[in-house]
Amino acid sequence: MKKIFIGIGIIILSILGYANTRSDIFTVERKLLIKAPKEKIYYLINNFDEWPKWSPWDKLDPNIKKTLSSNRIGKGAKYEWEGNSDVGKGKMEILESAPDQIKIKLDFMEPFEGNNITTFTFLNRNDSIEVIWNMTGPENYFGKLIGIFVDLDKMVGKDFELGLNNLKKLTE
Numbered sequence: 016m017k018k019i020f021i022g023i024g025i026i027i028l029s030i031l032g033y034a035n036t037r038s039d040i041f042t043v044e045r046k047l048l049i050k051a052p053k054e055k056i057y058y059l060i061n062n063f064d065e066w067p068k069w070s071p072w073d074k075l076d077p078n079i080k081k082t083l084s085s086n087r088i089g090k091g092a093k094y095e096w097e098g099n100s101d102v103g104k105g106k107m108e109i110l111e112s113a114p115d116q117i118k119i120k121l122d123f124m125e126p127f128e129g130n131n132i133t134t135f136t137f138l139n140r141n142d143s144i145e146v147i148w149n150m151t152g153p154e155n156y157f158g159k160l161i162g163i164f165v166d167l168d169k170m171v172g173k174d175f176e177l178g179l180n181n182l183k184k185l186t187e
Contacts, residue, residue, distance in 0.1 A: 051186035
């Protein structure tokens with residue numbers, strides 16, 4: 016019995032040690048080619064009034080409470096939400112609204128606290144636009160530990176893929 020407890024202790028210490036070696040920064044990124052004018056895609060992302068048309072999270076809670084700033088388009092536009100456990104609570108602010116990239120500060124309050132940067136980059140690819148959706152942020156020790164068992168890239172990445180496909184359907 017003593018050997019079993021020692022073995023379990025070694026496994027737990029190994030997991031805790033391994034978590035400490037993981038990166039302090041996480042990144043989730045997805046890309047999609049969309050055969051539509053860049054301005055059309057850009058407008059849907061740069062205008063918070065348009066997000067319900069394509070955002071995968073708006074569909075998860077039909078009763079989501081949203082507060083938008085008076086400026087809803089471009090740099091300085093703000094969007095706050097509070098919803099069920101699927102969407103949580105948070106806020107976004109467009110920090111940069113350049114022709115080839117939109118940068119958004121994304122703060123989560125619930126179910127977990129997080130401060131991230133999301134970018135949408137638009138690259139010309141022959142007769143299409145490659146839209147790159149990237150989110151990056153700090154990874155604390157708890158996040159590193161959870162990340163051993165839950166793949167954030169797969170979990171959030173599927174939502175990014177859905178959102179990009181929604182943009183594609185709306186603009187092509």
